[in-house]
Amino acid sequence: MTHGQFPYIRGRRLRTSSAMREMVAEHHLKPADFIAPVFVMEGDNSRVEIPSMPGYYRYSLDLLMDEIGELKEVGVRSVLVFAKVPDEKKDNRGTEALNPEGLMQRAVRTIKKQFPEMLVMTDVAMDPYSSYGHDGIVEDGEILNDESVEVLAKMAVSHAAAGADMVAPSDMMDGRIAAMRESLDEAGFKHTGLMAYSAKYASSYYGPFRDALDSAPGFGDKKTYQMDPANVREAVREAKLDEQEGADIVMVKPGLPYLDVIRAVRENVSVPVSVYNVSGEYAMLKAAAEKGWLNEEQAMMEALVGFKRAGADLIATYFAKAASELLNDY
Numbered sequence: 001m002t003h004g005q006f007p008y009i010r011g012r013r014l015r016t017s018s019a020m021r022e023m024v025a026e027h028h029l030k031p032a033d034f035i036a037p038v039f040v041m042e043g044d045n046s047r048v049e050i051p052s053m054p055g056y057y058r059y060s061l062d063l064l065m066d067e068i069g070e071l072k073e074v075g076v077r078s079v080l081v082f083a084k085v086p087d088e089k090k091d092n093r094g095t096e097a098l099n100p101e102g103l104m105q106r107a108v109r110t111i112k113k114q115f116p117e118m119l120v121m122t123d124v125a126m127d128p129y130s131s132y133g134h135d136g137i138v139e140d141g142e143i144l145n146d147e148s149v150e151v152l153a154k155m156a157v158s159h160a161a162a163g164a165d166m167v168a169p170s171d172m173m174d175g176r177i178a179a180m181r182e183s184l185d186e187a188g189f190k191h192t193g194l195m196a197y198s199a200k201y202a203s204s205y206y207g208p209f210r211d212a213l214d215s216a217p218g219f220g221d222k223k224t225y226q227m228d229p230a231n232v233r234e235a236v237r238e239a240k241l242d243e244q245e246g247a248d249i250v251m252v253k254p255g256l257p258y259l260d261v262i263r264a265v266r267e268n269v270s271v272p273v274s275v276y277n278v279s280g281e282y283a284m285l286k287a288a289a290e291k292g293w294l295n296e297e298q299a300m301m302e303a304l305v306g307f308k309r310a311g312a313d314l315i316a317t318y319f320a321k322a323a324s325e326l327l328n329d330y
């Protein structure tokens with residue numbers, strides 16, 4: 001085979017130029033792959049930078065519209081809305097979450113009115129509304145499942161009524177997908193989609209997000225409902241169950257420490273798989289870049305294409321705008 005000239009087969013031939021590399025690239029990113037998380041707060045004409053998420057802001061609804069306009073401009077087609085709830089509106093049953101005039105509901109209506117073609121997804125979970133900062137109703141230090149699911153199903157309907165295209169339950173209670181599908185259908189929202197956070201791990205990478213929404217658990221941790229980082233079979237089980245219960249998209253969260261989980265879930269369900277590149281992953285990269293220890297743009301794109309390689313179809317990421325801008329520049 002070698003006839004003196006060694007080696008005969010050279011992998012480097014396919015890496016000789018940018019055109020060649022692009023031609024043989026196995027995975028591509030595009031702005032429509034991204035879901036941009038957005039944080040909304042009460043007030044007018046204000047934005048607050050989240051200290052642990054440099055360059056990322058919480059917006060009052062009026063300024064959020066400008067931000068969404070910019071996302072649209074660069075080609076991002078979906079947003080995932082999170083609302084910051086004032087302390088005085090929090091209680092153990094997440095009552096404010098069902099208020100038709102609540103911040104989340106107003107935000108959804110306003111976004112859909114101004115940007116009808118933007119896909120609006122909403123976070124369905126009790127923690128931003130809970131006086132305990134937990135994703136369910138608390139009783140004697142325990143997080144109740146079935147009682148919380150009732151509230152969550154109503155929350156899903158309330159978001160759908162406000163105009164959400166998809167609701168995204170991030171609570172990890174058992175049976176919530178079936179309950180939400182049933183409630184949505186009964187209320188006439190047959191086409192409102194469900195993106196299930198199916199494999200959501202009890203992760204330390206949510207820290208900056210909890211700063212953004214002031215939603216850290218008041219006691220204990222979330223390990224009785226969010227998953228153990230040691231497990232992957234359990235993630236597959238959760239994702240399959242959510243698919244059977246009617247989830248339209250299943251999600252793995254966080255992203256970078258869980259690429260194997262994305263792959264395993266991708267191979268075991270037929271619905272699209274999304275990944276959430278969470279706040280701590282954003283913070284980590286930003287911090288290293290600020291110190292000059294990493295090239296921010298390159299590290300960002302490498303992480304994002306890594307999600308696609310692992311098998312993710314969609315990526316919820318705080319880098320949605322920055323990455324789209326770069327992609328448009330090519």
Ligand code: PBG
Pocket residue numbers: 123125126127135170171205206207208209210277278279280
């Ligand atoms: C709330 C929720 C969390 C995130 C999304 N939805 C935090 C948590 O479960 O404590 C985290 C997102 C991020 O860190 O970027 N249920």
